[in-house]
Amino acid sequence: MGTIVMQAFITLDGVVQAGGGPNEDREGGFEHAGWAADYDAKYGDEEGAKIIGDWESRAEALLLGRKTYEIFARSWGVWDENAKGLAGELARRYNRIPKYVASRTLTEVGWQNSQLLGPDVPAAVKKLRAEASGEIRVWGSTRLIRTLAAHDLVDEYRLAVYPLVLGTGKRLFSDGFPLARLTLADTRALPSGVLVNTYRRSDAG
Template sequence: MGKIVVSENVSLDGAFEDPTDSRFGGWLSRIGEKDRQAWAQVQFEEARRCEALLMGGRSYTWFAERWVTRGDEWAQRLRSLPKYVVSSTLEVLDWENTTLLKGDMAKEVAKLKQDVTGEIVVYGSGRLVKALVEQDLVDELRLMVYPVVVGVGGRRLLAETSTSGRMRLVDSRTVGDGLAYLAYEFPRDA
């Protein structure tokens, strides 16, 4: 059975905007080279361990535009993975190994969890993450916390979810000199 893992880059105050976007401070450019290299290593290892990617339409478009032409090993891994996209607006998916999930999102993702063995990683995809959390489909939440405060502006990862389930810390560590990696599990009732 598959495991839905939400993997996000967040600021100290919970914003989960693209860390390269200068509108919100360009977090990635504000950390040192050692931190950027350590961050990339953690992200690449996660990509090597996962069995599939799950994304919303806007995140899919963002990733496809940037990763389809890169030639490094990380990009090759992302291209080789099966990718599943939840979108009501996209019709053409050009990135190889991509499937559009149609119909009821909760049913399609539950079926995906049955069909895929291993981790199904979700990057970005704010609206999808909210829906997955509300449908109790997320198994683990991984946060790479940057030592920056966005303040006013920026979207907050779980700010508008209607659920308030308890999570259990399963991993925490320093990445590089200034990033914090936190992993939380959503325990299921026995």
């Protein structure tokens, strides 16, 4: 059986929207796009990059909502696989592993090794997890995460918590998020001030 692992760069007030770049996601008039990238450019360290590299070396598939899929497809899907360092490593891995997309509006997906999950997302994900081995990675995709949590399909949350308060933006755990009982499995304080926390389902052992 596979493990569904949700990862996020998140602020102290729970915002996960558009951390990676200024044009990533401005939905709702969000004015702080690129906040995580900006912070990393100023305070980042090699340890943070190593953690991300280690996380993604374990990813055997990506599970994404429509908006995150489109962001990834127009970035990792077209970036140079021969780039040095982590960027090249992630581009190569993301291009090669399967991508599963939850969407009510897309009728086709063009990024290689991608497929739509169909209308019954919880059932499709449950089947995928039962048949997979290794980690099924979820980035972003707040609506998808809420759906998965409602059906008890998230095994682990890995959160890189930035010492920022934005006061606006999409939150990972918004009002009405399904009840979840989690266990803190690991925590690491980085020199940059980012706190990396791993939470698992309390019944995961």
